[in-house]
Amino acid sequence: MSQTEDFFKIRLNSIHPSSPVTFDVYIPVHQKMVHYLRAGDSLTADKIASFERKFVTSVYVHSSQRQLYRDYVYSQMNSSSLAPQDKASILRESSMAMLEELFESPEVGPALKEAKNVINNFVSFMDQEPEAMGHLISLSGHDFYTYNHSLDVCIYSLGVAQAVGYEGDELKELGEGALLHDIGKRHVSVDIICKDGPLDDMEWAQMQKHPEFGLIILNEHDVSEAIKACCFEHHENFLGNGYPQQLDGEEIHPMARIVALTDTYDALTTKRSYNKPMAPKDAVMFMKEKLFTRYDKDLLEAMHQALFRL
Numbered sequence: 206m207s208q209t210e211d212f213f214k215i216r217l218n219s220i221h222p223s224s225p226v227t228f229d230v231y232i233p234v235h236q237k238m239v240h241y242l243r244a245g246d247s248l249t250a251d252k253i254a255s256f257e258r259k260f261v262t263s264v265y266v267h268s269s270q271r272q273l274y275r276d277y278v279y280s281q282m283n284s285s286s287l288a289p290q291d292k293a294s295i296l297r298e299s300s301m302a303m304l305e306e307l308f309e310s311p312e313v314g315p316a317l318k319e320a321k322n323v324i325n326n327f328v329s330f331m332d333q334e335p336e337a338m339g340h341l342i343s344l345s346g347h348d349f350y351t352y353n354h355s356l357d358v359c360i361y362s363l364g365v366a367q368a369v370g371y372e373g374d375e376l377k378e379l380g381e382g383a384l385l386h387d388i389g390k391r392h393v394s395v396d397i398i399c400k401d402g403p404l405d406d407m408e409w410a411q412m413q414k415h416p417e418f419g420l421i422i423l424n425e426h427d428v429s430e431a432i433k434a435c436c437f438e439h440h441e442n443f444l445g446n447g448y449p450q451q452l453d454g455e456e457i458h459p460m461a462r463i464v465a466l467t468d469t470y471d472a473l474t475t476k477r478s479y480n481k482p483m484a485p486k487d488a489v490m491f492m493k494e495k496l497f498t499r500y501d502k503d504l505l506e507a508m509h510q511a512l513f514r515l
């Protein structure tokens with residue numbers, strides 16, 4: 206038994222039942238960690254069913270074995286015996302744990318470092334699997350809104366960026382920026398983020414501070430200027446009436462323009478308790494017809510192509 210703070214959370218669904226784990230798995234019992242599965246053992250269907258009965262969706266790994274867990278996910282992603290949809294699911298589930306850590310953990314550093322590994326996995330999946338985007342998008346889930354939103358904006362942004370010719374390190378940088386774009390929401394009250402209805406003026410004012418909060422967090426870590434721009438400039442728009450700086454179109458960082466676009470697309474197509482989601486095609490048409498003055502026209506067209514090539 207050990208103290209809980211030496212552990213990080215992973216999703217149960219990031220472990221594939223047919224292959225033995227290469228790390229030790231723990232579960233919390235009365236705020237102590239109990240050794241549940243030894244490296245080399247498999248998570249059998251019986252064990253998964255027993256977790257499901259108890260509504261357990263996550264287990265824990267000791268921080269000293271983080272690299273073993275990373276290697277495990279990497280080897281699953283490169284396994285020839287796993288179907289692309291299983292790989293997409295493992296990829297999303299393993300990333301979700303990183304996002305949970307990013308928004309919930311008192312110390313943001315480890316999750317920021319982990320973001321690089323998450324993006325490497327996404328880009329290598331896109332390289333090896335022609336239908337990667339389709340598999341990843343079809344799994345858009347029902348998790349806490351901010352986690353899913355961050356992941357989906359990341360996936361769409363990678364698709365748009367690839368369509369306009371981004372590759373290599375630049376593509377990864379854009380992916381990281383998109384994944385982290387709303388990191389400033391760490392400092393916005395969860396009551397506002399999860400509010401079941403429109404925000405009042407005070408709440409809206411706090412919500413609109415998230416790009417600044419995000420920049421403050423990223424400035425304390427070793428993060429590139431482009432990644433910071435994705436965070437600080439994703440609510441700017443081409444009319445010059447966005448926030449927080451009211452930048453004109455050409456002043457907005459090219460990567461932040463992509464995130465601004467996919468951020469809106471995700472908001473239009475995601476079900477929140479107080480609004481009905483638009484169908485993907487309707488959302489793109491709505492953006493092209495009604496919101497086109499706000500965005501980079503070429504990127505809007507690229508998003509249309511990237512989404513409906515699926």
Ligand SMILES: [Fe+2]
Pocket residue numbers: 386387415439440468
């Ligand atoms: Fe945002």
Ligand SMILES: [Fe+2]
Pocket residue numbers: 354358386387468
């Ligand atoms: Fe966002």
